[in-house]
Amino acid sequence: MSALKSFEFVAGIFLIALIGGAVVLSPFLFPDGGTAQSLVDRLTPPFQAAQYPLGTDPLGRDILARVVVGGRISFFVGIVSAIGAVAIGTVIGLLAGYYRGVWDTFLMRFADIQLALPFILLAITVIAIIGPGLDRIILLMIVAQWVQYARLIRGSVLSLREAEYVQAAQSYGLRDRAILFRHILPNAMGPLVILGTLNVATNILLESSLTFLGLGIDPLTPSWGGMLADGRNYIQTAPWVTIFPGLAIMLTVLGLNLLGDWLRDRLDPLGRVT
Amino acid sequence: MPVLGYIAKRVFQAIFVVIVVTLFISFAIRLTGDPAVMMLRESANVTPEDLQRIREGLGLDRSFPVQYWEFISGLFTGNLGDSFFRGAIAPLVADALGATLLLAATSLVVSLIISIPLGVHAARHRGSLADQTIRILSLTGLSFPNFWLGIMLILIFSVTLGWLPASGFRGPASLIMPAVTIGVILTATNLRIVRTTMLDTLNQQFIMVARAKGLTERSVIYKHALRNSSIALVTYLGLQFGSLMGGLVVVELVFNWPGMGTLAVDAIAQRDYPILQTVISILAMMIVAVNLIVDLVYVALDPRIRLE
Numbered sequence: 001m002s003a004l005k006s007f008e009f010v011a012g013i014f015l016i017a018l019i020g021g022a023v024v025l026s027p028f029l030f031p032d033g034g035t036a037q038s039l040v041d042r043l044t045p046p047f048q049a050a051q052y053p054l055g056t057d058p059l060g061r062d063i064l065a066r067v068v069v070g071g072r073i074s075f076f077v078g079i080v081s082a083i084g085a086v087a088i089g090t091v092i093g094l095l096a097g098y099y100r101g102v103w104d105t106f107l108m109r110f111a112d113i114q115l116a117l118p119f120i121l122l123a124i125t126v127i128a129i130i131g132p133g134l135d136r137i138i139l140l141m142i143v144a145q146w147v148q149y150a151r152l153i154r155g156s157v158l159s160l161r162e163a164e165y166v167q168a169a170q171s172y173g174l175r176d177r178a179i180l181f182r183h184i185l186p187n188a189m190g191p192l193v194i195l196g197t198l199n200v201a202t203n204i205l206l207e208s209s210l211t212f213l214g215l216g217i218d219p220l221t222p223s224w225g226g227m228l229a230d231g232r233n234y235i236q237t238a239p240w241v242t243i244f245p246g247l248a249i250m251l252t253v254l255g256l257n258l259l260g261d262w263l264r265d266r267l268d269p270l271g272r273v274t
Numbered sequence: 275m276p277v278l279g280y281i282a283k284r285v286f287q288a289i290f291v292v293i294v295v296t297l298f299i300s301f302a303i304r305l306t307g308d309p310a311v312m313m314l315r316e317s318a319n320v321t322p323e324d325l326q327r328i329r330e331g332l333g334l335d336r337s338f339p340v341q342y343w344e345f346i347s348g349l350f351t352g353n354l355g356d357s358f359f360r361g362a363i364a365p366l367v368a369d370a371l372g373a374t375l376l377l378a379a380t381s382l383v384v385s386l387i388i389s390i391p392l393g394v395h396a397a398r399h400r401g402s403l404a405d406q407t408i409r410i411l412s413l414t415g416l417s418f419p420n421f422w423l424g425i426m427l428i429l430i431f432s433v434t435l436g437w438l439p440a441s442g443f444r445g446p447a448s449l450i451m452p453a454v455t456i457g458v459i460l461t462a463t464n465l466r467i468v469r470t471t472m473l474d475t476l477n478q479q480f481i482m483v484a485r486a487k488g489l490t491e492r493s494v495i496y497k498h499a500l501r502n503s504s505i506a507l508v509t510y511l512g513l514q515f516g517s518l519m520g521g522l523v524v525v526e527l528v529f530n531w532p533g534m535g536t537l538a539v540d541a542i543a544q545r546d547y548p549i550l551q552t553v554i555s556i557l558a559m560m561i562v563a564v565n566l567i568v569d570l571v572y573v574a575l576d577p578r579i580r581l582e
Contacts, residue, residue, distance in 0.1 A: 003406075004406040004409070004410075007410075008410075012293050018332055032477055034450060069279075107289075112287055112290075112291045113294050113295060117516075117554075117561075118521050119520060120520040120521075120524065121519070121520060121523065121538070121554055121557060124523070124538060124539065124542060125299060125302065125303075125550065125554055126302070128542040128545075128550065129302055129303070129305055201417070205419055206338070207526050209419065209421060212421055212524070213524065213527065213539060215542075227420070228422060228425070230417075230426060235425060235428065235433060236431055236433050239429050239433070242422075242425055242429070243426070243429075246419060246425070246426070247423035249419045249422065250417050250418055250419065250422070251417075253416075253417040253419075254413065254414060254417035256411050257416055257417050258413060261413060265477070
């Protein structure tokens with residue numbers, strides 16, 4: 001398995017470094033933010049003009065520039081909402097696992113409800129009512145995902161709080177907060193990191209789906225989902241407008257999934273993250 | 275009887291979830307504004323009397339609990355009331371639900387046909403080149419944005435080759451691309467599940483006994499091991515039902531498939547909230563029901579399961 005493992009690691013790091021690096025450097029690489037139009041060059045096919053390696057869209061904008069700049073939205077939404085969900089889920093999971101009682105009941109019932117409402121359905125209902133926007137998408141993802149982390153942490157805490165070293169800490173008279181954050185949490189971190197990595201991938205997919213449906217990011221901001229929605233009408237005449245942003249999503253998500261899978265074997269030998 | 279207690283508790287939980295979800299949706303929909311104003315938003319010279327007449331016609335002059343009760347009982351009796359712009363809701367939803375279930379079932383069959391033999395093979399030859407290839411393929415399948423995969427299939431098989439219809443529902447050929455799109459993602463997940471559950475089963479003693487009896491390898495794998503791991507497989511499939519429905523919504527839109535997802539997104543575009551409320555509630559209830567059935571079947575099939 002080790003050959004496969006190192007392949008997963010190398011391929012994952014390569015994809016994320018390549019795409020993530022370009023996205024981070026995009027203000028220097030493409031100072032116009034991918035918005036410059038040149039109608040004379042509209043719908044240039046890829047690999048034909050040195051100036052537009054991946055071709056241009058119906059408004060004569062550089063596809064490569066828009067794909068790289070559009071990645072900012074995807075990475076931002078993916079990472080920020082995963083961090084938000086981890087933070088809230090960790091605190092509630094710690095409380096539910098350590099104190100049980102009301103916290104536990106609240107968490108488990110909320111998890112039941114969340115299981116019955118797939119995110120996309122929840123999102124289209126809520127966004128239909130409150131309107132689209134970057135902040136709302138991030139908020140919705142946090143609301144939809146904190147439960148997973150809370151359940152994961154709760155499970156770890158339930159077993160760790162019976163561990164001898166935790167009981168020793170209690171008998172020393174350590175405060176609950178110190179026990180939870182200094183002794184229990186570090187031992188429950190592995191699965192959290194794995195789930196977080198995989199969730200950045202899921203979030204990138206979800207954001208692009210919502211934007212594709214017209215329920216996500218403002219169409220004027222370059223984003224992968226938005227480019228796909230625009231390109232759909234040109235699929236017969238200019239398929240490259242649709243191919244490249246989709247490929248960018250796929251390779252990014254694949255890179256994160258490869259890393260997540262590699263992390264799973266390193267940090268979670270017991271298979272707590274399914 | 276702890277089993278009866280467990281069943282009662284599980285059924286109670288399911289009812290609780292359905293009530294919370296439908297209450298949330300009904301309440302949230304009412305935050306969008308006055309339906310009467312929305313229905314007449316394109317008409318000129320609207321008088322307060324016109325608005326009042328529409329409110330009474332839709333039953334909006336009554337209290338929220340009464341309206342909620344009518345909505346919930348309507349979900350069970352089929353009397354779903356009227357939409358704003360498209361007439362009675364019941365026939366619209368019935369057609370859409372049929373189309374969605376047809377697509378879901380076909381995708382599931384496609385994915386099981388591929389993932390069971392491949393997953394079993396990977397588990398039997400753990401660590402082999404085939405196992406590793408299957409694992410990477412499954413990760414790749416999980417990384418496709420499903421709507422983009424759909425568009426790429428349209429590009430290849432409709433635009434370029436002209437073999438299959440790109441959208442709508444015109445006979446069985448229309449089913450192929452949407453089913454494959456959903457099927458690829460389902461297969462990626464199912465492959466991992468089949469492989470893991472088979473690995474667990476193959477390590478158990480009854481498999482050793484079956485082999486020691488001199489049964490053929492084929493009979494050991496497909497009659498004994500696979501049957502045993504199918505319990506776990508069914509459970510995971512049940513848990514996936516929710517995300518399957520979520521994925522369908524987007525893919526239906528790409529192929530203009532006349533299902534629940536297309537109905538919901540059209541309803542949003544027209545701001546036809548009674549349709550949206552019904553569609554979301556029905557999908558949520560189906561997901562709750564499937565999860566409940568899976569849990570109960572699980573107890574029936576395997577009495578050793580801990581009832582907690």
